Amino acid sequence: MKLLLTLSSMVVTTAAFAVNGAACVADGTRPNCRNEPGSAGPLTVVSDFEGASVTDAVIDQNLRSISFMPGGNPERGWPCWWYFRIDGISPGEQITLKLKGATASVGNQKPLAASWATPKQATWSANGHTWLHTDDGNRHDEWMVYVLRPDTTSIFVAWGPPYTPRTATMFMKAIGATSPHAEAGELCRSREGRSVPLLHVREGQRSAKQRFGVWVQARQHAWECGSSWVAQGFAEWLVSEDPDAAWLRQHADIFVVPVMDVDNAATGNGGKNALPHDHNRDWSANPHWNEVQAAQRVVSELIEAGRMDVFLDLHNPAPGDSSFFYVLPQELLQEPMVRLRNRFIDLTYNRISRIKPLIPMSNKPKITGAGYHPLWRQISSNWVAMNGNPHTVSLCLETIWNYTNSTTDGYRAVGASLAAAVRDHLGEQTARE
Numbered sequence: 350m351k352l353l354l355t356l357s358s359m360v361v362t363t364a365a366f367a368v369n370g371a372a373c374v375a376d377g378t379r380p381n382c383r384n385e386p387g388s389a390g391p392l393t394v395v396s397d398f399e400g401a402s403v404t405d406a407v408i409d410q411n412l413r414s415i416s417f418m419p420g421g422n423p424e425r426g427w428p429c430w431w432y433f434r435i436d437g438i439s440p441g442e443q444i445t446l447k448l449k450g451a452t453a454s455v456g457n458q459k460p461l462a463a464s465w466a467t468p469k470q471a472t473w474s475a476n477g478h479t480w481l482h483t484d485d486g487n488r489h490d491e492w493m494v495y496v497l498r499p500d501t502t503s504i505f506v507a508w509g510p511p512y513t514p515r516t517a518t519m520f521m522k523a524i525g526a527t528s529p530h531a532e533a534g535e536l537c538r539s540r541e542g543r544s545v546p547l548l549h550v551r552e553g554q555r556s557a558k559q560r561f562g563v564w565v566q567a568r569q570h571a572w573e574c575g576s577s578w579v580a581q582g583f584a585e586w587l588v589s590e591d592p593d594a595a596w597l598r599q600h601a602d603i604f605v606v607p608v609m610d611v612d613n614a615a616t617g618n619g620g621k622n623a624l625p626h627d628h629n630r631d632w633s634a635n636p637h638w639n640e641v642q643a644a645q646r647v648v649s650e651l652i653e654a655g656r657m658d659v660f661l662d663l664h665n666p667a668p669g670d671s672s673f674f675y676v677l678p679q680e681l682l683q684e685p686m687v688r689l690r691n692r693f694i695d696l697t698y699n700r701i702s703r704i705k706p707l708i709p710m711s712n713k714p715k716i717t718g719a720g721y722h723p724l725w726r727q728i729s730s731n732w733v734a735m736n737g738n739p740h741t742v743s744l745c746l747e748t749i750w751n752y753t754n755s756t757t758d759g760y761r762a763v764g765a766s767l768a769a770a771v772r773d774h775l776g777e778q779t780a781r782e
């Protein structure tokens with residue numbers, strides 16, 4: 350369906366499409382080329398590209414403002430993610446974004462609290478690559494209002510720095526081409542047929558059984574884009590020239606999946622609490638999602654070989670939370686698992702709390718036991734802890750998102766610190782012979 354939004358106060362309820370000249374490809378990777386610099390056109394909202402999400406966009410051409418809600422089908426997860434392009438801007442003019450929480454919900458459930466969808470600062474980009482924060486938004490009744498003054502004719506705006514399956518594929522290709530130790534591959538195909546990129550890093554001649562096993566995955570919840578940037582930062586550090594990174598490559602097999610739920614990440618759906626249950630409630634004997642089946646297969650092979658050493662599942666937490674780990678109650682675990690896990694948390698906290706500019710982190714983990722969720726046994730890090738080796742460290746890391754340093758650089762610094770902590774931890778273990 351195509352809609353051309355040129356009329357004042359036009360309501361968009363589906364993916365909008367700005368009709369561009371034949372040379373302009375509205376694929377979300379390049380800004381609008383219809384408006385020459387300096388030409389004030391009608392503002393248009395474009396959401397026909399990978400990862401985009403917006404609904405009920407109403408454009409006031411006189412006030413140069415756009416009111417909207419996050420899009421997404423609530424049956425495919427919490428509708429808190431939003432991401433779209435605005436064309437027709439006159440460079441230097443003030444654009445106002447008025448955002449409110451989605452009203453869509455599953456059945457007769459209450460809509461999701463607006464706080465999940467309304468960051469203190471919105472994220473925007475003039476080129477789809479460099480993502481910046483707006484100034485703090487202001488609350489007016491049910492609205493969160495952000496003001497921008499872009500120096501360009503077209504911008505992307507989003508809940509946080511987007512990271513789509515295409516971003517993951519391009520990152521893997523780039524890293525695979527530049528590092529002789531990184532192999533870009535595919536974990537599996539999703540239920541909707543999309544490729545799920547997987548990076549495998551190892552260096553040198555050590556055999557598999559002489560190596561530690563490390564599994565890192567992000568985006569079991571599609572809206573939590575920051576976790577993919579953490580995964581990318583992990584991989585970037587891993588292939589770097591840092592001697593600690595080289596040590597880790599030489600002593601371990603490391604697997605990184607930056608986007609698990611590619612289908613919801615590609616279609617702009619939230620993923621969290623998707624029906625029948627989301628990816629991080631799917632780690633059972635019969636997983637519903639292809640990505641979970643495939644990840645479980647590799648992880649199970651590592652467990653059978655006695656080398657499932659570190660399993661990390663990456664997320665973004667609630668709006669008011671700082672960064673922290675989720676863990677199982679220690680009564681459910683045996684030594685040495687508890688001791689190793691607690692040591693790993695200390696090592697990671699030590700690294701992340703030194704990041705500048707600051708990424709706030711709590712050294713007190715939160716518990717995901719029976720009281721947390723009815724499907725707590727099917728949470729990935731719990732499943733791996735309960736089915737892993739005695740020495741397995743299996744954790745969920747939540748990285749703060751509603752914070753001024755929760756940028757691509759901030760998230761990548763968390764990933765680099767986490768990878769360095771994995772090296773610290775494995776350096777304390779007996780080498781595999």
Ligand SMILES: [Zn+2]
Nearest residue numbers: 570573664665
């Ligand atoms: Zn999550």
